[in-house]
Amino acid sequence: MTTAEHTTDIDDGPDAGFIALDGVEKVFDVRRKTGFLRRERHQVRAVDGITFRVRRGEMVGYIGPNGAGKSTTIKMLTGILTPSGGRLRVAGIDPARERTRLARRIGVVFGQRTTLWWDLPLIDSYRLMHRMYRIPDRRYAENLDRCVQLLDLADLLDVPVRQLSLGQRMRGDIAAALLHDPEVLYLDEPTIGLDVVSKAKVREFLRDLNAEAGTTVLLTTHDLTDIEQLCRRVMVIDHGRLMYDGPLDGLHEVGESERTLVVDLERELPPLEVESARVVKVEGPRQWLAFPAAASAAPLVAAVAARYPLVDLSVREPDIEAVIAKMYADRVTS
């Protein structure tokens, strides 16, 4: 099953449209002071007609610049906000109308807002989850064990949350969101502010969770490494509209991104002249050649090797951040 099919086979059983949005809109009335008592009202279309399907068990990255409508979408998916228009279903439930019922089936991690009890040992927050979500004792024990083991929490359970590092607290928050076996997990910036080791730990855990428990994961992030390492499918949103929905690789084509061939020559030469590539940088005997990311590197390498004294070479993949930035730039100019 490729990701491309996910978006087209929308009628393929209940699992295919586990999360289903049809023309979902969110319009905010914003009032702005324009004078002493005068106020100007205008509407902001935070989410402007978004349609997508997420299959049960999928792990999808949801990215876009600040203010693009990511958080608003997540808030509608969790039932915090009521959509202004369109149809939205999560596990067959209308989130806005049945917020508490949905709450038992989803887990939410807000990267910058902890849900743990600041002054109490970590385990106390988990016990509250146990009771509040009415988790059967045995399942609670099993889930807690699994999270403690995989997220390395054993030594932290009796530590007051205020004494935890940011990375430890994030791991604690993720565990708290998973104790009631949610079918969907929303992660809002789960690796923000974490050190490299913590990031790796969190990503590894999420990958395992998705693979083993089959939890559907929707992830918003600014860290594109998260997406590269976790999500086969990525959705890009800007100005409230879905600009791209597909595999990560495809993003390069859409963004007309370029790969770079770095060649080391025997001596300094004027910029090389080869078809299908252009020199973007020269530094002594080393030159950088940009070529379309979709094209194969082999003919280019052959062409260079045939005409120039080649010593060494390497191919650099396009920077996804640059790709997305380019997409935004294109949209603004067009």
Next chain:
Amino acid sequence: MAERLRQHDTRQEAGAAAGDVPREAPSGLRDGTPEGPLTRALDGLRAYRMISAMWIRSTMAYRASFAMTTFGNFAATVLDFVAILLMFSQVDALGGYGLAEVAFLYGAASTAFGLADLAIGSMDRLGRRVRDGTLDTLLVRPAPVLAQVAADRFALRRLGRVTQGLLILGYALFAVDIAWTPLKVLMIPLMVVSGAAIFAAVFVAGAAFQFVAQDASEVQNAFTYGGNTLLQYPPTVFGKDMVRGATFLVPIAFVNWLPGLYVLGRPYPLALPTWAAFTPPLVAVACCALAGLAWRAGLRSYRSTGS
């Protein structure tokens, strides 16, 4: 894996249908059952209990601080009454009321307000929660938001005010010169409980207003703490318009003035029938219903506008 997942799903559905839920869950609280008002109320109380217990434990993490703030709370409210005692060292009556009578009104208002403050006094923090976005973390929990907000920062130190109110009310009941009847005796607990409910409604309505105006906690305080201060004095001290406002606009007069003046055998400054003194429970129910509606409207507005 797809099959495993589907099994997972059917197991859950079968569980919901057969009642394979944790033993503590009473029937009707399960997933999929339409939630009636009663189940919602029970769910809310349950959440309130759990969250307030967590706050108590949080405060106990700093025992010395807890002891000091409780004492401070008590001392501050005691000083409040000392001010009235000082007044009576200069005059014999306040608005035609003697010390014991003022103490009676004061004690009843203070106890009722103290109970409401103890139960849901932190609701004026709602605006802050809306501003910093932490309200969202409550909205993704399977419990009524009102209960979660009401239990927020539950503080036992507020028992200080209740204690002070009860002490003064107790003193007044001994000192005041009344021909007690069974009806008047019954009126005492009735007015305290109804009064607490009326103040609680004011707290909830004020919090609901903060969905719209997030920095309105001082407006709320004007009605709660301000209302309490108002009620600690006899109505004859104030102008008629003030008394009208407190009777008909924000009906806090039903906390202690109306029932209290009946107990003291005093005429109410406004021309109201005698039976009005017995309406506080009804007024309390009506206030709570209105506050509940205001809360729902506020929450709906938050969920449609974000912040």
